[in-house]
Structure formats: structure tokens, C-alpha cells
Amino acid sequence: MPSRRQLLKYIAALSAASFSGGMLSQSATARVIAWKNWSGSQSCVPSARLAPASVSELQQLVAESLVPIRPVGAGHSFSPLVPTEGQIVSLARLNGLVSHDPDQLRATFLAGTQMSAMGAPLHEVGQALINMPDIDEQVIAGAIATGTHGTGANIGGLPSFVTGLELVTASGELIQCDADNNAEVFQAARLSLGALGIVTKIQMQNTQPYRSRRESWILDWEDTLAQADQLADQHRNFEFYYIPFSERCFLSTHDITEEDKFSTPVSDGNESVQDLKLIRDYLSWSDTLRGLPIKAIAATMDREVVVEASWLNYASERNVRFNEMEYHLPREQGLAALREVRQVLEQDHKAVFFPLEVRYVKGDDVWLSPFYQRDSMSIAVHRFYEDDYRPFFNAVEPIFRKYGGRPHWGKLNSVTRDEFAQMYPRWNAFVDVRQQLDPNAKFLNPYLASLFSGAT
Numbered sequence: 037m038p039s040r041r042q043l044l045k046y047i048a049a050l051s052a053a054s055f056s057g058g059m060l061s062q063s064a065t066a067r068v069i070a071w072k073n074w075s076g077s078q079s080c081v082p083s084a085r086l087a088p089a090s091v092s093e094l095q096q097l098v099a100e101s102l103v104p105i106r107p108v109g110a111g112h113s114f115s116p117l118v119p120t121e122g123q124i125v126s127l128a129r130l131n132g133l134v135s136h137d138p139d140q141l142r143a144t145f146l147a148g149t150q151m152s153a154m155g156a157p158l159h160e161v162g163q164a165l166i167n168m169p170d171i172d173e174q175v176i177a178g179a180i181a182t183g184t185h186g187t188g189a190n191i192g193g194l195p196s197f198v199t200g201l202e203l204v205t206a207s208g209e210l211i212q213c214d215a216d217n218n219a220e221v222f223q224a225a226r227l228s229l230g231a232l233g234i235v236t237k238i239q240m241q242n243t244q245p246y247r248s249r250r251e252s253w254i255l256d257w258e259d260t261l262a263q264a265d266q267l268a269d270q271h272r273n274f275e276f277y278y279i280p281f282s283e284r285c286f287l288s289t290h291d292i293t294e295e296d297k298f299s300t301p302v303s304d305g306n307e308s309v310q311d312l313k314l315i316r317d318y319l320s321w322s323d324t325l326r327g328l329p330i331k332a333i334a335a336t337m338d339r340e341v342v343v344e345a346s347w348l349n350y351a352s353e354r355n356v357r358f359n360e361m362e363y364h365l366p367r368e369q370g371l372a373a374l375r376e377v378r379q380v381l382e383q384d385h386k387a388v389f390f391p392l393e394v395r396y397v398k399g400d401d402v403w404l405s406p407f408y409q410r411d412s413m414s415i416a417v418h419r420f421y422e423d424d425y426r427p428f429f430n431a432v433e434p435i436f437r438k439y440g441g442r443p444h445w446g447k448l449n450s451v452t453r454d455e456f457a458q459m460y461p462r463w464n465a466f467v468d469v470r471q472q473l474d475p476n477a478k479f480l481n482p483y484l485a486s487l488f489s490g491a492t
């Protein structure tokens with residue numbers, strides 16, 4: 037069999053299409069104090085970028101600041117949560133495991149800990165995170181602040197695992213909160229968008245270390261949709277991607293296993309996305325031709341299996357940059373919305389090559405969680421970072437909204453304050469807590485002010 041690259045080159049050579057153009061070069065960015073997010077779509081020139089070395093230094097900084105302050109994690113959010121002309125504060129120097137409770141399987145981390153640095157110390161103390169997202173580059177405070185989630189019909193998003201928090205409020209005061217102490221603050225701070233204060237420590241409910249068996253395979257679109265709900269209920273974790281113009285989906289499950297570690301050969305996700313881009317560049321003039329190489333490659337793919345410690349088996353690297361919109365829909369509405377999103381993509385937005393990503397998340401009771409009181413199906417759309425994401429995202433967002441979707445807080449959306457207030461039964465409670473903790477709006481940037489300042 038030819039390799040995938042050979043196959044692609046062969047098909048590209050057969051194509052009558054002319055190459056639509058090379059990569060745009062990245063524009064140079066100022067290096068001094070400018071900030072930009074992972075995809076480059078959000079940026080600002082703050083008055084200062086600070087990384088305090090201790091909680092007391094942070095308290096002093098917050099208490100004395102005369103300009104707005106925005107906490108930042110790894111900068112992996114797509115929505116305008118961080119940009120400010122005031123100060124950007126990173127907790128990168130406040131990281132690591134602080135303490136653990138072996139009886140309750142809970143552990144406390146400093147808020148600036150990168151998720152990739154949580155698995156090993158947790159393993160050493162006999163614990164593991166209950167679930168993980170696609171990547172582990174986020175810091176834990178940034179991840180919970182936006183409701184970051186993995187997949188699992190019976191597993192909530194990361195904020196639902198939080199059992200206690202410590203935060204510095206606008207006055208510089210240090211507050212501890214959990215379900216029993218400062219309970220209102222706790223309910224708001226479990227998912228806060230960094231709009232209540234700066235979280236310094238996070239205690240989370242964990243589980244015992246486990247090995248997971250990840251299986252991935254290709255299946256036809258209709259068969260995938262027919263089986264999706266059942267697979268979601270049968271497996272600890274289930275997700276799938278629809279590959280545009282191919283009639284094919286890439287499915288993946290995780291289950292707890294006692295098996296020894298092993299791995300079949302596995303496909304490289306970054307290389308696959310680059311291949312899809314190449315196919316788009318050469319063949320987007322013909323839907324039928326475009327699907328051929330994908331189907332040919334899919335036909336050669338064997339089922340992939342990886343048995344590994346859970347914390348090494350969920351996340352992968354995402355090297356091909358993109359912008360993203362993700363909505364969380366009532367689970368029972370998800371597949372109908374997905375069909376419409378696919379139709380819009382393949383009819384009117386043929387330049388899109390990133391697969392549609394579909395995940396399941398259990399409902400929770402976190403005030404601003406998109407999973408608040410409802411089991412959800414999450415559908416994510418992506419556009420290459422150099423492409424204008426707006427036409428496609430503007431076209432699919434009404435579909436998500438029509439089916440009752442709530443946007444991921446860290447991803448692009450156009451939802452307004454009034455619309456959020458309709459979506460979230462505890463919206464006003466959150467706004468009240470925010471107002472009490474930060475009456476002078478020290479932690480608001482223009483985007484957050486558009487959501488939270490003034491009357492509710």
C-alpha cells in the first residue's frame with residue numbers, strides 16, 4: 037500500500053485544480069509587552085504583565101492596583117476574556133501540588149499548575165483526575181474558569197469536580213470557600229471567567245489511578261449517528277469527529293482496564309489535519325473528488341488501541357492552529373443539530389477542512405456551567421487560524437442557538453448579556469456575588485463589562 041503522504045501526492049497530481057495559494061506569513065508581533073492568545077485572534081497591549089512569586093505578593097498587587105486586572109492562564113481561550121489595557125497577571129510561578137486527602141481522594145493544587153503537570157504528582161499520591169480535555173496545556177485555574185470539559189455521558193465538566201477554592205478578591209483579601217463555607221462565593225467561583233478575583237488554590241475531587249483502554253476506528257456517518265447514543269452510554273468516554281465531505285467519522289472510546297500497557301500503531305492527529313488541508317487546497321472544487329482520498333485512507337486504517345495510564349491517554353498535542361466555536365446542546369437535540377451543521381458546511385463553506393467534533397457531558401449544578409442541570413452533547417467547529425472564521429461560525433451559530441445551545445465560555449460566540457441571563461437560571465445570583473466582591477469592576481475588561489457591569 038502507498039503511504040498516506042504518497043497517496044495524497046498522487047491524487048493531488050491528478051487534480052486539475054491549481055493550488056490556491058501558499059501559506060500566509062504570520063505577521064510580526066511586538067515582543068515587549070503585547071499579549072495574544074494561542075490562535076492569535078485575541079490580542080492586547082496591557083500596561084503590565086506580572087507574575088507574582090507568592091500569594092502575599094499577589095494580594096498586595098491586587099489591593100494597590102489602580103487599573104483593571106485580568107488573570108491569565110495558558111492563553112488557550114478563543115473568546116475575549118483576557119485582553120485589557122490594564123494589567124495581565126499570570127500565576128505561572130504559583131504551581132504544584134499543595135496537599136492531598138487520601139481518604140476522600142481529593143487534592144489541592146496551586147492555581148497556576150499546568151494540567152500536564154498534575155498527572156504525575158497525583159499518581160504518586162494514589163489519585164488521578166476524573167477526566168481530561170483534548171489537550172493538557174491549560175492551567176487548572178484557566179480550565180475551570182471557562183467550564184473546560186472532556187467527554188463522557190456520565191462525567192461532568194472540570195468545574196463539577198472542584199470541592200474548594202482560595203481566591204484573592206479586589207480588596208486584596210484572601211477568601212477560602214467550599215460548599216459549606218462562603219457557599220455563595222464557592223458556587224460562583226467554580227466557573228468564574230476570572231471575573232470574581234484571582235483564584236490561588238483549587239481542591240478537586242479525584243479518583244483512584246486507573247489505566248484506560250482507548251480504541252479508535254472509522255465508521256460511516258449514518259452508522260455513527262445510529263450508534264452514537266448507545267456508544268456514549270456503553271463506554272466511560274466516547275467522542276467522534278465527522279470528516280467533512282467524506283461520509284466518514286473517526287470514533288474514540290475509553291474504558292477502565294487492568295490490561296498491561298500496549299499500543300498498536302496510531303495515526304498522528306496533526307498530520308491527519310494537515311492532510312485534510314492539503315486535500316482542501318487541491319480538491320475543494322469537487323465534493324466527490326475531495327471525498328475520495330479520505331475514503332481511501334479511511335479504508336486502510338485499522339482499529340487503533342492504546343492502553344496507558346489515564347493521565348497519559350486523554351490529551352494530545354494540537355499543532356495546527358485554529359479558531360473554534362463550541363456549543364453545548366441538550367443531549368437529545370445534538371444529533372439533529374449536527375446534521376444541519378454538516379449540511380451548511382458542505383453546501384456553503386467548502387473551505388472548511390477541520391472535522392466536526394462531538395462529545396457528551398453530564399449535567400451539573402455549577403451556576404454558570406453550560407451543563408447546568410442538563411446532560412449535553414457538545415459540537416465544536418474549527419477554522420484554520422489563517423482563515424476568516426466569521427462567515428462559517430456566523431452560519432452555524434443560529435443552528436446551535438435554535439436547538440437550545442449554550443456556548444463554551446472559552447470559545448467564540450456572539451451571545452449577549454440578556455441572552456446569557458435567559459440561558460442561566462442562576463445568572464443574577466452570579467452577578468450579585470460578583471458585584472459584592474468587586475464593586476469597582478477591577479476584574480472586568482470590556483467584554484466582561486458588557487456581560488456583568490451595570491444593572492442585571
Ligand SMILES: Cc1cc2nc3c(=O)[nH]c(=O)nc-3n(C[C@H](O)[C@H](O)[C@H](O)COP(=O)(O)OP(=O)(O)OC[C@H]3O[C@@H](n4cnc5c(N)ncnc54)[C@H](O)[C@@H]3O)c2cc1C
Pocket residue numbers: 074106107108109110111112113114117118127147148168169170171173174175176177178179180181182183184185186229230231233234235236354444446447
Ligand atoms: C488546542 C486547544 C484545545 C482545547 N481543548 C479543549 C477541550 O478539550 N475541552 C474544553 O472544554 N476546552 C478546550 N479548549 C479551551 C480551553 O480549555 C479553555 O479556553 C481554557 O479556559 C484555557 O485555559 P487557559 O489556562 O489557557 O486559560 P486562559 O485562556 O488564559 O484564561 C481563561 C480564563 O481563565 C481565567 N483565569 C486564568 N487564571 C485564573 C486565575 N488564577 N484565577 C481566576 N481566573 C483565572 C482568565 O481570566 C480567563 O477568563 C481548548 C483550547 C485549545 C486552544
